[in-house]
Amino acid sequence: xxNGHILITDDDQTLCYLLKEELINEGYEVDITxxxxxxxxxxxxxxxxxxxxxxxxxxxxxxxxxKYTKEHHPDLQVIVLTAKxxxxxxxxxxxxxxxxxxxxxxxxxxxxxIIERALEHKNLIIKNKILSSKVDRNTPxxxxxxxxxxxxxxxxxxxxxxxxxxxxxxxxxxxxxxLFAEFIHKKSxxxxxxxxxxxxxxxxxxxxxxxxxxxxxxxxxxxxxxKQGLVEMANGGTLFLDEIGELSLALQPKLLRFLENxxxxxxxxxxxxxSDVRVIGATNKNLMEEADNKNFRRDLLFRLNxxxxxxxxxxxxxxxxxxxxxxxxxxxxxxxxxxxxSAETExxxxxxxxxxxxxxxxxxxERSLIFSDGSEIQPKDLNLPVLNNEEAVQYYGxxxxxxxxxxxxxxxxxxxxxxxxxxxxxxxxxxxxSQKTLYTKIRKYNLHK
Numbered sequence: 001x002x003n004g005h006i007l008i009t010d011d012d013q014t015l016c017y018l019l020k021e022e023l024i025n026e027g028y029e030v031d032i033t034x035x036x037x038x039x040x041x042x043x044x045x046x047x048x049x050x051x052x053x054x055x056x057x058x059x060x061x062x063x064x065x066x067k068y069t070k071e072h073h074p075d076l077q078v079i080v081l082t083a084k085x086x087x088x089x090x091x092x093x094x095x096x097x098x099x100x101x102x103x104x105x106x107x108x109x110x111x112x113x114i115i116e117r118a119l120e121h122k123n124l125i126i127k128n129k130i131l132s133s134k135v136d137r138n139t140p141x142x143x144x145x146x147x148x149x150x151x152x153x154x155x156x157x158x159x160x161x162x163x164x165x166x167x168x169x170x171x172x173x174x175x176x177x178x179l180f181a182e183f184i185h186k187k188s189x190x191x192x193x194x195x196x197x198x199x200x201x202x203x204x205x206x207x208x209x210x211x212x213x214x215x216x217x218x219x220x221x222x223x224x225x226x227k228q229g230l231v232e233m234a235n236g237g238t239l240f241l242d243e244i245g246e247l248s249l250a251l252q253p254k255l256l257r258f259l260e261n262x263x264x265x266x267x268x269x270x271x272x273x274x275s276d277v278r279v280i281g282a283t284n285k286n287l288m289e290e291a292d293n294k295n296f297r298r299d300l301l302f303r304l305n306x307x308x309x310x311x312x313x314x315x316x317x318x319x320x321x322x323x324x325x326x327x328x329x330x331x332x333x334x335x336x337x338x339x340x341x342s343a344e345t346e347x348x349x350x351x352x353x354x355x356x357x358x359x360x361x362x363x364x365x366e367r368s369l370i371f372s373d374g375s376e377i378q379p380k381d382l383n384l385p386v387l388n389n390e391e392a393v394q395y396y397g398x399x400x401x402x403x404x405x406x407x408x409x410x411x412x413x414x415x416x417x418x419x420x421x422x423x424x425x426x427x428x429x430x431x432x433x434s435q436k437t438l439y440t441k442i443r444k445y446n447l448h449k
Contacts, residue, residue: 219268356432
């Protein structure tokens, strides 16, 4: 397993080769260059975790490389190697963004310790960036279930994790596709590298592109500094693209190119960079139908679905419904107000079709905890929109007359919107879909208050 990708830049070629061999023996992937200009060329083409940089070189000095690195690759950790012993030099290097400073000659063991600390520092920086960009997830943080359907997909996921192939996760909204993506990452040999998730439906095209691939300083009005994209942050790890079917046709070719050779360009950039990531896409759409309708590139689909896993609907998971309900009860309830489901409530949950799947169940339990008065959650506390498909007519009215699923969906969404006074956020939560999907359906069915 790779511990990290290191670039050594020093005009002492003998030292470079010796140091490269020693670091390879430590488990690192290593490239070497003998001048600052070649270091900059390499940094434009590849993604590195750490740079070992000599200050005094023939054409381009180390100080210039350090300045370029901090401007274009701010997360790259730089350890300066030099024969200079002046404290002013060390202080200036640290001010200019170097992680540490070590003078020649040095002990290799000491250098390895500093390298390990620098890489740990980089990982912390990336984790903080990833966490700060995430929204709260409405899924459990572990896979819960004992049904045959869930055991089967867990088994398939474990086998898929052992490969390095791209994966497409199919399944309805709210089934837990991101949860399975994280599960696959944790079961893979990339477990010690970042897991980076982005929801393709939650951002406009221009913002998705800059989030994925980053941008160079001056690429647009507010680009006052260069920014690394998520594909760089995920280097060595896993990139999860949720709702990938929502990607625009303009952005799909750029993702396809990245999937083909691992290369990309930042917005405003003129050089190709590379990153080694495993891509997991997720969708609630039939991408083959989308490709037939010219809404999704067929070549991109074939690049994504090397392995396709279909996450089962909650209504097909039998006894998992009550296991998940109990999990959410414990998760959502405060320590002093633990509640339980009444026997009748359990029967009703088992009959319910859960169009919003696991996410909807979580919202139902959270809502019932708020509205229930006693220690038991009663059927009335669930406030279910429909108990099962057979009771749809009773719910929507005796005059229900529809000829397609679209008509039924339109009526259902309108009813939930009305019952929540057209609060789109609440309605999306009840339906178990994103707000963007809800807006799309409101426009599709021309719904009005």
